[in-house]
Amino acid sequence: MKKVTYSTCEMCTGRCSVMIETENNVVKHVWGNPHVHGGQWLCARGAAAKAMLYDTERPQHPMIRDGERGSGRWRKATWDEAITYITDRLKGIQDTYGAKSIVLSDRGGPMTEFERAFIAAIGSPNYFNHHATCSNSVHNAHMLFAGHARNTVDYDYPNTKYMLLFGRNIYQSLKSWEGKLVADMQANGGKMVCIDVRWNYTAAKSDEFYIIRPGTDYALALALINYIIRENLYDVEFVNRWTVGFEELKKFVLPYTLEFAEKETGIPARIMRKIANEASDAKPHVIFHPGWMTAWFQTDYYLRRAIYTLNALMGSYEAEGGIYMNKKPDECGLKIKSLLAQVPKPKEERFDGVGTKFPHLSDQWGVAQMLPHVINSGDPYPVKAYIVMRHDPLASLPDPEFQKQALNKLDLLVAVDVNYSETAWFSDVILPESTFMERTDHVYVRSGSGLKPHYTLIKKAIDPIYDTKGRGEIFKLLGEKMGVGQYFFYETTEDLVNWQLEGTGYNIDSFDATGVLEPSKEQIWYDRKEKLKFNTPSKKIEIISSKLTEFGMPSFIPYETPEKPEEGSFRLITSKTAVHTQGRTTMNNPLLHEIMHENELWINTKEAKKLGIKTGDWVEVSVEDVKEKIKAKVVDYIHPEAVFMYHGFADTVPVRTRSFKSSTASDVRLQKGLLKAPIGGNCPLTECIVKVRPLS
Numbered sequence: 001m002k003k004v005t006y007s008t009c010e011m012c013t014g015r016c017s018v019m020i021e022t023e024n025n026v027v028k029h030v031w032g033n034p035h036v037h038g039g040q041w042l043c044a045r046g047a048a049a050k051a052m053l054y055d056t057e058r059p060q061h062p063m064i065r066d067g068e069r070g071s072g073r074w075r076k077a078t079w080d081e082a083i084t085y086i087t088d089r090l091k092g093i094q095d096t097y098g099a100k101s102i103v104l105s106d107r108g109g110p111m112t113e114f115e116r117a118f119i120a121a122i123g124s125p126n127y128f129n130h131h132a133t134c135s136n137s138v139h140n141a142h143m144l145f146a147g148h149a150r151n152t153v154d155y156d157y158p159n160t161k162y163m164l165l166f167g168r169n170i171y172q173s174l175k176s177w178e179g180k181l182v183a184d185m186q187a188n189g190g191k192m193v194c195i196d197v198r199w200n201y202t203a204a205k206s207d208e209f210y211i212i213r214p215g216t217d218y219a220l221a222l223a224l225i226n227y228i229i230r231e232n233l234y235d236v237e238f239v240n241r242w243t244v245g246f247e248e249l250k251k252f253v254l255p256y257t258l259e260f261a262e263k264e265t266g267i268p269a270r271i272m273r274k275i276a277n278e279a280s281d282a283k284p285h286v287i288f289h290p291g292w293m294t295a296w297f298q299t300d301y302y303l304r305r306a307i308y309t310l311n312a313l314m315g316s317y318e319a320e321g322g323i324y325m326n327k328k329p330d331e332c333g334l335k336i337k338s339l340l341a342q343v344p345k346p347k348e349e350r351f352d353g354v355g356t357k358f359p360h361l362s363d364q365w366g367v368a369q370m371l372p373h374v375i376n377s378g379d380p381y382p383v384k385a386y387i388v389m390r391h392d393p394l395a396s397l398p399d400p401e402f403q404k405q406a407l408n409k410l411d412l413l414v415a416v417d418v419n420y421s422e423t424a425w426f427s428d429v430i431l432p433e434s435t436f437m438e439r440t441d442h443v444y445v446r447s448g449s450g451l452k453p454h455y456t457l458i459k460k461a462i463d464p465i466y467d468t469k470g471r472g473e474i475f476k477l478l479g480e481k482m483g484v485g486q487y488f489f490y491e492t493t494e495d496l497v498n499w500q501l502e503g504t505g506y507n508i509d510s511f512d513a514t515g516v517l518e519p520s521k522e523q524i525w526y527d528r529k530e531k532l533k534f535n536t537p538s539k540k541i542e543i544i545s546s547k548l549t550e551f552g553m554p555s556f557i558p559y560e561t562p563e564k565p566e567e568g569s570f571r572l573i574t575s576k577t578a579v580h581t582q583g584r585t586t587m588n589n590p591l592l593h594e595i596m597h598e599n600e601l602w603i604n605t606k607e608a609k610k611l612g613i614k615t616g617d618w619v620e621v622s623v624e625d626v627k628e629k630i631k632a633k634v635v636d637y638i639h640p641e642a643v644f645m646y647h648g649f650a651d652t653v654p655v656r657t658r659s660f661k662s663s664t665a666s667d668v669r670l671q672k673g674l675l676k677a678p679i680g681g682n683c684p685l686t687e688c689i690v691k692v693r694p695l696s
Helices: 049-053 077-096 114-122 136-146 176-187 201-205 217-230 234-242 244-254 258-265 267-281 299-314 368-377 400-407 469-481 493-500 508-510 544-552 589-594 606-612 657-661
Strands: 002-008 017-023 026-032 061-064 074-076 102-106 127-129 153-155 162-166 192-195 208-211 288-289 324-326 385-390 411-418 429-432 569-575 599-603 618-623 626-636 642-646 689-694
Touching: 026 049, 049 589, 061 077, 077 102, 077 385, 077 411, 077 429, 077 469, 102 114, 102 368, 114 385, 127 368, 136 299, 162 217, 162 267, 162 324, 176 192, 192 201, 192 267, 217 244, 217 258, 217 267, 217 299, 234 299, 244 569, 258 267, 267 288, 267 299, 288 299, 368 400, 469 493, 493 508, 544 642, 589 657, 599 606, 599 618, 606 689
Parallel strands: 102 127, 102 385, 162 192, 162 288, 192 208, 385 411, 411 429, 569 642, 599 626
Antiparallel strands: 002 017, 017 026, 061 074, 061 429, 153 324, 569 689, 599 642, 618 626, 618 689
C-alpha cells in the first residue's frame, strides 16, 4: 500500500519540512514538502535520509558497556534491562548527591520537550545544548540587546536591497530554503556583499567579496558604526524612537575610524565607505547578518552586539527586507499545550555558572564547555551522571582527550542517539533512537516559520526496522522508572499530539493534508511606530544594556589587535560543509560519504610556496603534542595568516567503517585548551594557532 507522510527532516538542525513516500512499510523516497516555502528544497543530507534509515552501521538495539570506556566492548540488552540499569544508578546518585548532580545535553532547537521535561521532573536544573560551539554568543548578545534570541527573529531576504555577511556562508549552510530565499533576493536585484577570511561558495555568488584579516571583524563593525553616525547615514527616526544608549555609543566609537580599520582588517577605507553609503541608501531594507556558527573568539559577544547595532542604525527591525520578529501561532488564536510547561522548574543552582558566575547568559542554552571542568573540580558541586541526547560533544567540542579524562570520572554516561557517535562509543549505555521516519514527536512552532507562523511535527512514516524507540517513548520509560511518570502521562506520542491540540479544533490527522497547521495565510507585520516587541527592561533596543550595567559589565569593549602567528604557524579556521552534519555523524552515510569522504587543509598559495607545499601533498598540522595528517589544498583566496579545514572529521569509531577508514585530520583535537567560558558562552574556536609542515 502506497502512502505519503508529511514530516520534518532531522538530518541536521535545519529541520526542513519533508514528504516521505512509502509502500508496504518501506520508505521509497524523501522529498521536500511542496506546501512549505513555495516548495521545500532538500539538501544532499535530507535526500540521503533513506540511506541512513537502512544503514546497518547504526545502533540496532540497546547496549551496555562490557569493558573499559571506549573499548568497543558491548553486550546486547533488552529495553527493560537498559532502562533499569540507568535508573538504578541515577537513583543512587540522586540519593547521595542530589538530582542536580545529573546533567543532560542535546542539540537544542524546538524538538526538545521530552528530554527537558525529564531532567526538570527529576529535579535537576542542568539542561544545556550544543550552542557553545555554534550560536551562544549571537543568542546571548541579542537577548540583552533586543530581548530576542537569534532564532526568534528572521530575515525578509526576498525584499532585501542590501546584505552584508560577516563570515556567514549562507549558500553552503544548513537550510536549503534559506539559500533559495537569498537567491530570490539576488534575482530581485538585492546586493550581497561577503566578508570572510577565505573564498567559499557564498563568496563566489556574492556581488562583492573582501578577504579580512582573521579576528578583526570587530574593528570593521566599529568603524562602520562610527562612519554611519558621523555622516548621519542612520535612520534618525527609528534610532530616536526605538533605541537607548545612542549618545554613549557615539562617544565610544570615535577612535575607530575607517583608516584605523583599514590597517587592522586589510579592507580599504574606500570600500568600507562604499559599504556604509550603499547600505544607507537601501535602508531600512538592509541586513547586516550576525551569523550562525559564531564560536570564534572570547570577545565574540561584543562583535555580535556591534553587528546588531548596525541593523538598529539602519532601522532594519520589522522592516520589509530587514529583520523581522518571528510571529507565533498563538497570536492568531491557535495555542497548543506544552509538555515541558507541566513540569515545575527546578530552583537549584546550575553547574555551569549560568545565573551566578555568568548572570548575563541564558539557561536556554547553558555553557557546555564548563562540564569537564566541573567534573574535575567538583565546584560548585559534584556532577556524577551525564545523559547525552542527539549531541556529540567528543566530536564537536574542543580537546576530546581532556573531555574523556573528565568523563571517565562519571558514575554514569548514557547516549541516546540514532548513530554510533564518538560520545556514544565512550558511554556506558547506548539507547538507540528511531530515525525521524520511524517515530512521532510533539507539535512545535516550526523553525523559520516567521511572518506566517505555523505548527508542525515529526510524524512516523513506517514502523521501526530495528529494536529502536522514539525519544518520547524513551523518556517516558525513564520517567516512570524514576518515579516521575505523572509528567509523561501519554500512552503514545500520537496521544500526546492530540492532547497538545485539545480545544484547537485540530488533531494529529490535521497534519495529513500539508504537514503544517497554518492559522494565518497572510504575513503578519508589527507597527514600526508603536508596536515593536523588544523584550528588554526598557522595551526598546538597548545599545547600552541596562542588564549588563546592572551586572557590572560593559555593553562594548575596546578593540584589541589579534595575535599574529609566527612564520610557519597559522590561525586554524573551521566551518561546516553542506554535504555533512558532522555532529550528527552523517559522514558515515553511504551516499554522503561517496560525495565527500576526506578533509583538506586550505592554505594560501604564497605561504604554501614558502613551505614547499603543493596541492595534494600530505602535511602535518600540530599544536603542542597533537599532530594531525591531512592533504593540502593550495588556494589564492584565503588570508595568509589562516589555514582552513572542515569541522568534525577523523572518525575513531571502528563500526562506522566508511568514515573510519577514510579518517583524516580532526579540528577538535587541535583545539587544545579552548574549553573556555568566554563572555558570550561560546568556545573561542579560532583562537587555535597551528604549525604546518610538509611530510616527505
